[in-house]
Amino acid sequence: MGNYLVIITVTGITLFGLIKGVNVFDAFLEGARDGLKTAVGIIPSLTALTLCVSALRSSGAIDALGQAATPIIGMAGIPSETLPLMLIRPISGSGALSVLKGVFDSCGPDSAAGRIASVMMGSTETTFYTMTVYFGSVGIKKTGCTIPAALTADLTGMIIAALTVHLTM
Amino acid sequence: MMNYLFAAMLLAASFYGIASGSEGNVSAAILRSGTDTAQLMLTVAGGMVLWSGIMSIAEKSGLTELLAGVLRPVLRLIMPGLKKGSAAERFVCMNITANILGLGNAATPPGIRAMKELSRQREGSPDKPSNEMMTFAVINTASVQLIPATVMTLRSAAGSSDPAGIIFCVWITSVCALSAGLMVCKALQPRSLPKTDAGMTRRS
Numbered sequence: 001m002g003n004y005l006v007i008i009t010v011t012g013i014t015l016f017g018l019i020k021g022v023n024v025f026d027a028f029l030e031g032a033r034d035g036l037k038t039a040v041g042i043i044p045s046l047t048a049l050t051l052c053v054s055a056l057r058s059s060g061a062i063d064a065l066g067q068a069a070t071p072i073i074g075m076a077g078i079p080s081e082t083l084p085l086m087l088i089r090p091i092s093g094s095g096a097l098s099v100l101k102g103v104f105d106s107c108g109p110d111s112a113a114g115r116i117a118s119v120m121m122g123s124t125e126t127t128f129y130t131m132t133v134y135f136g137s138v139g140i141k142k143t144g145c146t147i148p149a150a151l152t153a154d155l156t157g158m159i160i161a162a163l164t165v166h167l168t169m
Numbered sequence: 170m171m172n173y174l175f176a177a178m179l180l181a182a183s184f185y186g187i188a189s190g191s192e193g194n195v196s197a198a199i200l201r202s203g204t205d206t207a208q209l210m211l212t213v214a215g216g217m218v219l220w221s222g223i224m225s226i227a228e229k230s231g232l233t234e235l236l237a238g239v240l241r242p243v244l245r246l247i248m249p250g251l252k253k254g255s256a257a258e259r260f261v262c263m264n265i266t267a268n269i270l271g272l273g274n275a276a277t278p279p280g281i282r283a284m285k286e287l288s289r290q291r292e293g294s295p296d297k298p299s300n301e302m303m304t305f306a307v308i309n310t311a312s313v314q315l316i317p318a319t320v321m322t323l324r325s326a327a328g329s330s331d332p333a334g335i336i337f338c339v340w341i342t343s344v345c346a347l348s349a350g351l352m353v354c355k356a357l358q359p360r361s362l363p364k365t366d367a368g369m370t371r372r373s
Contacts, residue, residue, distance in 0.1 A: 002333030009316055013223055017230035024226050031225020032218045038274050039214030043206075046213075050206040051199065052178035058198035059186030091174065100323060101209050109329035118324055118335045122317030123342035127310040128170065134306050135298065137281040138288040142296055145357035146303045150310035153350025157311070160345045164338040 042094055049095035053084075057102055077162045079113040081106065085120055086158050090127035090151065097121075112169060119161035124154050216322025224270045233270065237262040240269075247308070247351060250301045257286035261305060271314050280309060300358045307354045311347040314339070 017024040056062050066080035073083060081103050088095040100121050107113040127150045135143055186195035227233060240262060244251065251258050260283035267276035283305060291299035298306075317339045325332035 002331070002336040005336055006316070006321070006333045010223055013227045013230070013232065016232055017226040020230040022226065022230045024230075027226040027229040028222035031228070032222035034225070034274055035218040035221025036214065038221070039210070039217045042213075043210055046210060047203065047206045048175060050209065051202045052175060052182070054198040054202040054205060055182035055186070055195055056178055058191065058194040059182040060189050060191055060194075061181055061185040064185075092171065097213060097319070097323070098206075098209065100320070101327070104323065104327035109324045109327040110331065114324075114327075114329075115335055115338070118317075118320050119338045119342050122314065122320040122335065122339040123312060123346055125310050125312040130310045131306055133277065134280060134284050134309060135302075138284050138298075138302075140288070140296060140298050140302075142298065143306070144298050144303045144359075145354050146298070146306045146310070148357060149303070149307045149350045149354035152353040153307065153311040153346040156349035157342050157346030160342040161338065164341050165335075168338060 045092070046094040046097065049092055050098040053088075053095060053098040053102065056084075076159050077166050078158065079107075079116060079162075081113040082117045082120060082158075082162075085117050086154075089120065089124050090154050091129075093126040093129065096126070112165060115165045115169065116162050119165055120158055123161060124157045127151065127154055212323060212326040213319060216318055219322075220271060220316065220318035221274075224272045224275075227270055228267075228272065228275065233263075233266045236266045236269065240265060248301050248304050250299070252290070255286070255290075257283055257290060257301075260286060265308060268309070269313055269315055271316050271318050276309075280305075303358065304351065304354055307350045308347065311343065311350050313343045313347055 014024050017027060062084050066083045069083050070080045073080065073086075078086075085096060085099045085103065088099055100117055103117040104114055109115075109118065131143060131146060131150065135141075135146075182195055186192050241258075244258075244261065244265070245253075248261070251261065260279045263279035264276050264283055267273075267279065284302060287299060287302045287305060291302065293299075317336065320335065320339075321332045324335070
């Protein structure tokens with residue numbers, strides 16, 4: 001099903017563009033150029049966070065943390081391998097990418113942990129970064145109910161990610 | 170925040186690694202991390218370039234506006250204080266559609282302008298955000314994406330037999346997460362204003 005969606009999205013968008021008289025090739029190139037800029041822009045932070053994440057993983061601290069939390073998160077069907085992702089996701093997008101790659105390397109992308117980590121990554125955002133950008137832009141320090149609400153959303157996402165993957169696997 | 174986090178993670182790794190006798194692993198991981206990043210970067214960058222290209226066609230062909238039209242009624246339910254036809258409404262719509270299409274970069278500028286518009290309309294203490302601003306921020310901190318491109322790219326690079334197999338789970342999960350966030354936001358907001366059809370909050 002997901003495969004059809006990928007095909008339909010790519011060809012559908014291209015076809016719609018053609019019908020609307022857009023030069024789809026030029027439009028693609030223009031967007032791709034922007035994408036490249038974004039990608040280059042995240043290299044420094046990705047390097048910094050990969051350093052931290054690989055060092056932490058190799059020291060054994062991440063595994064120890066995961067094992068310590070297993071009794072709690074295991075009740076929700078969340079594998080301990082995804083705990084580091086849950087912790088870093090709201091704080092750093094680059095860190096989360098690095099952790100996700102680590103989960104794929106150690107458990108495989110098609111394992112339960114790999115799938116759950118994928119869904120967690122795809123359905124949540126870098127909460128704190130986003131808030132800093134948006135509230136910072138209007139110079140507001142008090143954010144009211146935003147943090148509790150956003151973190152509830154993240155936690156719900158983590159739990160539902162495990163639930164949906166278990167149900168569909 | 171990242172300042173302390175960066176240092177704390179490195180310190181924790183060093184102490185734990187040395188204490189547990191795995192200093193060899195830690196040192197190897199540090200030396201390897203630069204190259205690891207380069208590999209990860211190539212994968213992620215490839216996906217970003219590809220999907221930014223596709224989504225740029227969607228933007229140029231007016232698909233974004235079409236989607237915005239579909240979203241507007243839903244948005245009115247979630248953010249009742251948003252004035253019909255206002256600049257704020259337009260920017261909020263642009264921001265959300267760009268997010269849904271995975272155009273993260275295209276989403277931020279209208280997002281910031283929406284925040285500024287909402288901030289201009291708000292009343293009361295200048296350092297307190299309005300309900301609409303909080304709701305808008307919550308929508309942005311939850312990710313609702315049609316195509317989770319980066320994740321699928323990474324999955325396929327890691328040798329997954331079904332990289333796109335997670336799409337439906339991602340949709341269901343994002344919608345649940347966003348709903349939970351919005352509910353908490355509504356519940357905690359100071360006195361939700363009475364729902365009227367006219368543009369609201371005309372208090373002196």
